[in-house]
Amino acid sequence: MAHRTPSKRKKAGKSPAKTSRKSSAQKSLKSPLLATSARNGAPGVTSPGKHFLSDKVSHFTESVIREMTRQAMLHSAVNLAQGFPDFPAPSEIKQAAQQAVAADVNQYAITWGAKNLRNAIARQMGVWQGITVDPEKEITVCCGSTEAMISTLLAVCNAGDEVVIFEPFYENYGPDSVLSGAKPKFVKLRPPATDSGEWSFDEKELRRAFDKHTKAIILNTPNNPTGKVFTRSELELIRDLCVECDVLAITDEIYEHILYEGTEHISMVSLEGMRERTVTINGMSKTYSVTGWRVGWAVAPEKITNAIRKVHDFLTVGAPAPLQEAGAAALSLPPEYYAKLAEGYRVRRDHLMPSLTAAGFKCFRPRGAYYVMTDISAFGFKDDVSFAKYLVQEIGVSCVPGSSFYRDPRDGARQVRFAFCKKPETLDEAARRLAKLAR
Numbered sequence: 158m159a160h161r162t163p164s165k166r167k168k169a170g171k172s173p174a175k176t177s178r179k180s181s182a183q184k185s186l187k188s189p190l191l192a193t194s195a196r197n198g199a200p201g202v203t204s205p206g207k208h209f210l211s212d213k214v215s216h217f218t219e220s221v222i223r224e225m226t227r228q229a230m231l232h233s234a235v236n237l238a239q240g241f242p243d244f245p246a247p248s249e250i251k252q253a254a255q256q257a258v259a260a261d262v263n264q265y266a267i268t269w270g271a272k273n274l275r276n277a278i279a280r281q282m283g284v285w286q287g288i289t290v291d292p293e294k295e296i297t298v299c300c301g302s303t304e305a306m307i308s309t310l311l312a313v314c315n316a317g318d319e320v321v322i323f324e325p326f327y328e329n330y331g332p333d334s335v336l337s338g339a340k341p342k343f344v345k346l347r348p349p350a351t352d353s354g355e356w357s358f359d360e361k362e363l364r365r366a367f368d369k370h371t372k373a374i375i376l377n378t379p380n381n382p383t384g385k386v387f388t389r390s391e392l393e394l395i396r397d398l399c400v401e402c403d404v405l406a407i408t409d410e411i412y413e414h415i416l417y418e419g420t421e422h423i424s425m426v427s428l429e430g431m432r433e434r435t436v437t438i439n440g441m442s443k444t445y446s447v448t449g450w451r452v453g454w455a456v457a458p459e460k461i462t463n464a465i466r467k468v469h470d471f472l473t474v475g476a477p478a479p480l481q482e483a484g485a486a487a488l489s490l491p492p493e494y495y496a497k498l499a500e501g502y503r504v505r506r507d508h509l510m511p512s513l514t515a516a517g518f519k520c521f522r523p524r525g526a527y528y529v530m531t532d533i534s535a536f537g538f539k540d541d542v543s544f545a546k547y548l549v550q551e552i553g554v555s556c557v558p559g560s561s562f563y564r565d566p567r568d569g570a571r572q573v574r575f576a577f578c579k580k581p582e583t584l585d586e587a588a589r590r591l592a593k594l595a596r
C-alpha cells in the first residue's frame with residue numbers, strides 16, 4: 158500500500174507516545190466481571206513475577222463468556238452463556254470421525270489441512286457462494302475459526318496498523334487485535350428501535366473509521382452477539398470503503414447456515430472487487446454442532462494464504478487429523494441438512510424469546526446465529542455484571558454480560574446475551590427459573 162511505507166511503520170512501532178496511546182485504548186478491553194475477581198487480577202498486577210509477563214497480556218482478561226460457563230457449573234445454573242449445543246452432533250459425522258481413528262488417521266495431517274477437507278471446502282464455497290477457490294493454494298485449515306482469525310491477524314498486521322471492528326463484537330476480536338499488534342477501532346451497531354427493526358450503523362461513523370492506518374475490517378455476519386445479518390447494500394458500502402482505502406476484509410462467517418425468515422447470507426468475497434482483498438473464515442463448530450473438535454479454516458488469496466500458513470504452522474502445526482476427515486464428510490451432507498439446522502434453531506429461538514419477554518427482558522430479535530441480545534433496564538440493576546451475577550447465583554441461569562461485547566463497558570451496561578443452542582428441556586428449565594424474575 159502506497160501510504161504505508163516501511164520507514165513509517167518502524168517509527169510508529171518505536172514511538173513511546175504511540176505505545177502509551179495504544180495502552181490506554183486497549184486497557185478498556187478488560188471486563189469488569191473479571192477485573193474484580195481475584196483470579197484475574199492478582200498475578201499480573203502485584204506478584205513479584207510481574208516482569209516475567211508480556212505487556213500484551215495486561216491489556217485483556219480471560220474470556221467473560223468462558224468464565225460464565227465456569228460460573229454456571231459452580232452454581233448448577235442452566236448455561237445459556239456460552240454458544241455450544243447441548244445436543245448430539247449428526248451421527249454421520251461422528252461415524253466418519255470414528256472410522257478415521259480406526260483407519261489410523263492418527264498422525265499429523267498436512268500442515269495447512271487434509272486434502273479431502275480442503276477439496277470439500279473449495280467445492281462448497283462454489284456451491285454456496287459461487288466462488289472458485291484453489292484448495293492447494295488458498296485454504297488453511299486451523300484449530301477452529303478462532304485460530305484462523307488470530308493466524309490471519311498475525312499474518313497481516315504490523316504495529317501501528319488499525320483494524321475496524323463493529324461493536325458489540327465477539328469478544329475474541331479485541332485480544333486478537335492486541336496480540337497481533339494492531340489497534341482496534343470500533344464502529345457502533347445500534348439496537349433496533351422497534352420490534353421489526355434491525356441493528357444498524359451510521360455510514361458517516363464507518364467512513365470516519367477508515368483512514369491511512371486502516372489495515373483491515375473484521376466483519377462477522379450472521380453476527381454474534383446481535384443476530385444481525387448484514388444486507389447486500391451494507392456490504393457494498395463496506396466493499397467500496399475497502400477498495401477506496403486499500404483495506405482487507407476479514408469475515409467471520411461461522412453462522413452462515415443459521416438464518417431465519419428467509420434472510421440471505423452474502424459472503425463478502427462474492428462481491429465484485431473483493432476476491433483479492435477478503436479472508437473468509439469459517440469452521441465446523443456451529444454448522445455441525447462440534448465446538449470441541451476445533452476445526453476451522455481461512456480462505457484467502459494465495460499470497461495472504463502463504464503468510465497465514467506460516468503463522469499457523471508455528472502456532473499449532475495442524476488441526477486434529479481424524480476430525481478433518483470427518484469434516485470432509487460433514488461438508489458432503491445434503492442441502493436438507495442445512496435447512497433442518499436453520500429450522501431447528503428458529504424453533505429454539507421462538508421457544509426462548511417468549512420466556513425472556515415474560516420475565517421482563519426486552520429482546521432484540523435475531524435474524525441469524527443463535528443468540529438473543531436483551532435489554533435489562535426493567536430490572537433496575539446497577540449494571541449488566543451485577544445482574545448477570547444475580548441471575549447465575551440466585552435464579553440459576555447464566556448469561557453473558559453485555560459489557561463484554563463493548564470497548565467501553567458502559568455501552569453494554571443495560572444488555573445481556575442468551576444462547577439458545579440448547580435442547581428443549583434445557584430451554585424449559587431456563588424458562589421455569591427465569592419466571593422467578595417476574596414474581
Ligand SMILES: Cc1ncc(COP(=O)(O)O)c(C=O)c1O
Nearest residue numbers: 240301302303327381440442453
Ligand atoms: C463469531 C464467532 N466466531 C468464532 C467463534 C469460535 O469458533 P471456533 O469454535 O470455530 O473457534 C465463535 C464462538 O462462539 C463465534 O461466535
